[in-house]
Amino acid sequence: MGSESTETAAATGAFPIVRHRRLRRTDAIRRLVREVVVRPSQLVLPMFAVAGEGIRQPVDALPGIARLSPDLMVEEARAAYEAGVGGVLLFGVTDQKDAVATSAHADDGVVQQAVHALKAGVPDLVVITDVCLCAYTDHGHCGLLGADGEVDNDPSLDVIARTAVSHARAGADVVAPSDMMDGRVGAIRTALDSSGNEGTAIMSYSAKYASAFYGPFREAAESAPGHGDRRGYQMDPPNIREALREVRADVAEGADMVMVKPAATYLDVVHAVRGATDLPVAAYHVSGEYSMIKAAAERGWLDERQAMMETLTAIVRAGADIVITYAAIDAAKWMKEDAS
Numbered sequence: 001m002g003s004e005s006t007e008t009a010a011a012t013g014a015f016p017i018v019r020h021r022r023l024r025r026t027d028a029i030r031r032l033v034r035e036v037v038v039r040p041s042q043l044v045l046p047m048f049a050v051a052g053e054g055i056r057q058p059v060d061a062l063p064g065i066a067r068l069s070p071d072l073m074v075e076e077a078r079a080a081y082e083a084g085v086g087g088v089l090l091f092g093v094t095d096q097k098d099a100v101a102t103s104a105h106a107d108d109g110v111v112q113q114a115v116h117a118l119k120a121g122v123p124d125l126v127v128i129t130d131v132c133l134c135a136y137t138d139h140g141h142c143g144l145l146g147a148d149g150e151v152d153n154d155p156s157l158d159v160i161a162r163t164a165v166s167h168a169r170a171g172a173d174v175v176a177p178s179d180m181m182d183g184r185v186g187a188i189r190t191a192l193d194s195s196g197n198e199g200t201a202i203m204s205y206s207a208k209y210a211s212a213f214y215g216p217f218r219e220a221a222e223s224a225p226g227h228g229d230r231r232g233y234q235m236d237p238p239n240i241r242e243a244l245r246e247v248r249a250d251v252a253e254g255a256d257m258v259m260v261k262p263a264a265t266y267l268d269v270v271h272a273v274r275g276a277t278d279l280p281v282a283a284y285h286v287s288g289e290y291s292m293i294k295a296a297a298e299r300g301w302l303d304e305r306q307a308m309m310e311t312l313t314a315i316v317r318a319g320a321d322i323v324i325t326y327a328a329i330d331a332a333k334w335m336k337e338d339a340s
């Protein structure tokens, strides 16, 4: 019978009974069946803190981003909060550098001061601090150097843990270690708990790759290594099983959230990590990934808004709960426009 063959055609998804374009016909229908929508509250804005007052130093390689003194950082953070952005991720920039990163854990360090100002000025914004030594060492590496000039894992842990404690004491909600030393999550958890900061969460940069896409950031943070590169501690880009081992280790050591970085060029890793843990997964849309879109848009080669939103949506579709992006404020505003 005719109806039988019709059912068969529908059941097997065959044309012309089945037409996928019916659900793409109007904007209203497309919205109705949309599978992934990014929320502003999932976004985290990275910010660069410098000492002083009234200081705004735009970063050439990161259009729209400036190094800010605490007073101006509070204004920018308020704009982010009002746009609905969920949190900020703080980096410190300083010329007070030595071999053992003393200024990383100073109570009056740049990040510590910025955290104080932010928690006083915009208390409901989540303040996350990047915990790393590279911006505070005169050699620019993320840990301490041994006699052979290599980054020495175990002695670095104490300095990293002290840095995390100083951020927590300043009021950080979350500390985010990005140095890729082995055992740092456990060392930080122990140090936080024994200093009365058991409520401070750890977002671990679990799978952080030695990526070419960090270039613009190193200009912003003045944190490029003086010699060599970071391949001895950051992950080798071709590896994905290793990312899962890193995630499992960080979970076992007490991480509250895990991160994959970069994001847009590592969507397979984001997806695999999503499947490997029940913890919130963050993905860092890094400086190079952001600046490529900005640069192409400046030349008129890409539509900035569409390219940025497509990228952020892809990161969430791959499995990220949290997206760290320099485009957070613009993206949050665009999302509100789209929702209305």
Ligand code: PBG
Pocket (backbone or CB within 6 Å): 130, 132, 134, 142, 178, 179, 213, 214, 215, 216, 217, 218, 230, 285, 286, 287, 288
């Ligand atoms: C510090 C750190 C880096 C980034 C975040 N934390 C640079 C690096 O590892 O060299 C990169 C962020 C970005 O590119 O947006 N270790």
